[in-house]
Amino acid sequence: MLQLIQSCLSLCSSIGALAGFLLAYLFWSADRDESARHPLRSIELLGRVLTIAIAATSCIISIAYTLSNVSYGKVSFEPYIIACSFLDTLLWLSLALTLTVSSRPVWNAYGTAALVSCLSTAGSLVYSISTDELLFPRTFIALVALRCTFLIGLCAIASFASCSRIAVNQQTEHEPLLRSISSSSAGKDGELDDPDEESLTSDDDELVLAKRQEIVKTRGGLLGYLKEFKIFWPYLWPSKNRRLQGILAALLVDIIAHRIVNVLYARQFGLVVDGLYEAVKLGGALPWETILLWIFLAILAGHSCGLEAISEYLGVRLTNWSRIQLQAAAFNHVMGLPMSFHDDKDSGEIIKAIEQAGSLASLLNSIVIETLPFLCDIAIALFYVSTLLDIFATVIVLYVVVAFTFVTYFISLAMVRARRDSAAKSRSQSRLLYEVVSNFTTVTSFGRRSHEQRRLRDALQTAVESDQWNNDLHIYLSASQELVELMGLLAISMLAAYKIAHGSIPVGNFVTIYEYWDVVTTPLWILGYTLRKISSNLVDAERLLQLFQESSPIKDGPIELSPCNALGAVSFSDVSFAYSADQKQLTLHNIDFTAQPGQTIALVGATGAGKSTVIKLLLRFFDVCSPGAVTIDGHNIKHLTLDSLRGLIGIVPQSPALFNTSLLENVRYGRLTASDAEVHAACHSAAIHERILSFPQGYHTRVGERGVKLSGGELQRIAIARVILQQPRIVLLDEATSALDTKTEQEIQRGLVKDLTQGRTTIVIAHRLSTVVDAHQILVLDEGRIVERGSHQELLDREDGRYRELWGRQIRAEVGTGRPS
Structure with missing residues (x-):
């Protein structure tokens, strides 16, 4: 008792x-x-x-x-x-x-x-x-x-x-929040670190790690950190796809069957040995039925032809679905973020974050196919080994599990840090390589090839050293894990031998426990690998998480205005705007004007006067400050859906960017359903058709990345043709002919009046004032304010007017008597 x-x-x-x-x-x-x-x-x-x-x-x-x-x-x-x-x-x-x-x-x-x-x-x-x-x-x-x-x-x-x-x-809770934030960013001497703007906006590893540690502390520890990733759950779980739900159900049945077969296979092997021992010792018949059943179970337990192969076959379909959902959602989210986000972020980092959706997609496979089944294997093993031997076998398995877990955990902590460092160095090297290759003309023209080669070699050396340390930690971890496994096998073999020597268990149990040991230890190896993989995937997905946590202040409105029903009347009413969040330094001040269909409104002024900002506000890349409003046909553009708003507007930027595809596809981007004949007609109006035909492959000529194979004038004409093909209700021309010679400019101006601006609302930004002399109204901007407005002649008639001054400068520059503007 x-x-x-x-x-x-x-x-x-x-x-x-x-x-x-x-x-x-x-x-x-x-x-x-x-x-x-x-x-x-x-x-x-x-x-x-x-x-x-x-x-x-x-x-x-x-x-x-x-x-x-x-x-x-x-x-x-x-x-x-x-x-x-x-x-x-x-x-x-x-x-x-x-x-x-x-x-x-x-x-x-x-x-x-x-x-x-x-x-x-x-x-x-x-x-x-x-x-x-x-x-x-x-x-x-x-x-x-x-x-x-x-x-x-x-x-x-x-x-x-x-x-x-x-x-x-409790004492800390009464301290001001600012002090806590300040102290957390203080240096050794208690002074605040003053990172420059670039360090604040760059997607640096240290900033990501610091932010993640702060989340771990403020969100209740590890569980709170993992809860941050629940935003991805709709893309990992096929809640609306019945076919994939059926695949998942079949996968779960297969996993359960595999667990049962693992036990039966090892047990059957022991029975085969006992049967052969008795046949040899007692001279009986060979246990053919036992052997055949063992072979059948061996097939089911096989890695490449059994239940595990079925799991892999079904699991890869779930993983691929998740990858497609995540990457599509990440792309859609990025494209919905405001211009301020894209201006501040490095394009290479954003692309890398989107690509890392594949890492997160493997989480479903890691959890469902690898982690959960092997946890079940360990739980079953704790019970089964006690039936084969005794309670001490369970104790040995537990010691092996705990030792294996702690060895994996402690070395994995170092591996996570090494993985972060290696990933950071790799990204830095990739970013440097991208910048050098994309700025080939600049590097070559300045003769900086040797300089860039040295920079790249240094970056490669640092990246290789970090990756080497990461690989070394993998070797240390594998060696430690194998040592723990072998010590456990030694202990349980000694226990089995002791039991057999005292007649407590048959010899077959020794074979069974030896064969089953792989089932016991394989989950530990897999779990160790899965832990590292999940940890690595979470590190890779942190940038994707930050991307999803970015929100856009530009929200869709409820009204959808189609080009067929829209007239295109534009009105700016008391519009002010500041790029800074505190709105203290205004870029635009109380802008008021109206542009009716068929009218051309010109915006002129010195660089930095706010002309391009007006265009960005109309496209709703930014929202205006209250109480001002921008309206189209009487509708506040905040109440319009973004797609319908931008579908009404066609823009020819000063520096057009093209896709690295054919000229035909680049022009057709203005209207995806346009025929080849309509594309050719638009290029005729933009005075680029004959030039395109002179290329070896004509309209099928690829333009290179961002159109680098074309001259500035050719790029502008392609952009004009694209907008002509689009046939929008509102046309925005931002220095649309600045890279053209006078003859080509006059030819295009005739095409614009005939095919694009006629009957449409047109807003033109121009430094070359000769291009806007026919505008219905010219707005002269200076430091974000409209200082003059009127027709070309009306503004010229004003003594000491700002427009007259600009006009005079350009006339003198053209005849060579003054300095160019």
Whole structure:
């Protein structure tokens, strides 16, 4: 009876320590702060020492139980007492390890575990005093009493530290938020670091890591960090796709069947060995049925032709679906972000973030096909090995699992940092390579090839060294994991051999346990790999997460205005605008004008006067400041859908950019349904048709990246042809003919009047004033204000007018008597 009570007490101690361990694991990362300087640090250090001492005394007590059992040869409940004692040792070792890596542990969790263990240890002390079956009773009683003392001390320290932390946290809550932010970014001397604008807007690894650590702390630890990724769940789970749901159901059935086959296959192999042994020993018939069944199970358990192959076949379809959904959603989200986002971000970083959708797509495969099934394998193994051998086999498996997990965890921490560093260096090298290649003309014209080669070599050297350290950590991890596996195999083989030697189990069980050991340890290898893969995928996906968390202030309105029903009347009413968030430095001040269909409005003025900003506001790349408004046909453009708004507008920018495809497809981009004949007609109007036909491949000539194979004038004419083909209701011309000679410009102007601007609202930005002399109204902007308005002649008639001054400068520049504008 006393032994039964002792078994229950040992089990309760293990369960209590496990509960504390799980609680600490769930919450320790929320309070982890590597830079903390807590006044109770010395007391917390004592708590860590006590935890290690508890684990050490638990180990010694387990050994004392074992020696007593071997000495007296007892069976009864003694094996379960010893097993629970070793489990208690294992769990306190785990607690000691987690406490070592936690700079600010949740002491309530450890205090709870210590309290439960203390109660059970007190019961063990009573048992130790009352029993006479111990090999060294006085020493054992002293050990149990010492462990009980350590546990009481840990309870006291945990309570004291927890109360002190609450007081410190309450004091911190009364501090201003600005001080917390400032202190977190202070340097060693307490002065604020003043990063330049580029460092704030660049997608640098250190900034990403710092932001992620802040989220881990503010969102409740690791669980809070993982909750950030729930935004991707609709793209990982096929909630609306019945076919994929059917595939997922079939996959789950296959996974369950595979778990069953793993057990049956190893067991059948043991039965084959027992059958052959009996056939040889007793001279009986060979167990053909047992062998054939074993072969059938071997086929089902095979990696390439069994249930695992079916899992891979079904799983890759789920992964591919998720990848398509994620990458499409990422692209759509990026294209919906405001111009301010694209102006501030590096295009290469954005593209890389979108491409990393593939990393996140593999999460579904990693969790469903790899992680969950192998967790089931471990749980089944803990029960099955105890039926094959005894409770000590379960203890061995648990020790292997925990040791393997901690080895993987600690080395993986270093691997995550190495992976981050390697990825950062690789991105820097890729960014440098992209910049150099895309600026080929600049590098060549300045003769900087050797300089750029040195920069690239240095970047490559740094990237290779980081990648090499990352690979070295992989080698260290594999070696450590294999050592743990082999030690576990040695221990369980010795236990099986001991059982067979004493006639407790048949020889087939040894073969079964050896064959089944792969089923036990393979999940550990896979889980270690999966942990690293998931960790790596999460690191790669952090930029994608930041991308999805970016929101656009430019929202769709409820009204959809089609070109067929729109007239295109544009009105700016008391429009002011500032690029800065605080709106203190205005770029536009109280802009008012109206452009009716068929009218041409010209915007002129010096560089930086605000002309292009007017165009951006009409396209709603930015929203105007209240209470001003921009309207089309009386509708505030904030109330229009973005697609319908921009579908009404055609723009010819000053520096057009083309896709690296044919001239035909670039012009057809204005109206995707246009025929070849309509494309040719638009190019005729833009005075580019004959030039295109002179190319070797004509309209099928590829233009190069962003149109680098074309001259500036050819680019502008292609852009004009594209808008002519589009036939919008509102035409925006931003220095549309600035790169053309006078003859070609006059020819295009006739085409514009005939095919594009006639009957449409046209807004023209021009530095060359000769292109806007026929405009119905000319608005002269200066420092964001309309300082003059009127027709060309009306503005020329004004003495000391700003327009007259600009006109005079250009006339003098053309005849060579003044400096060019």
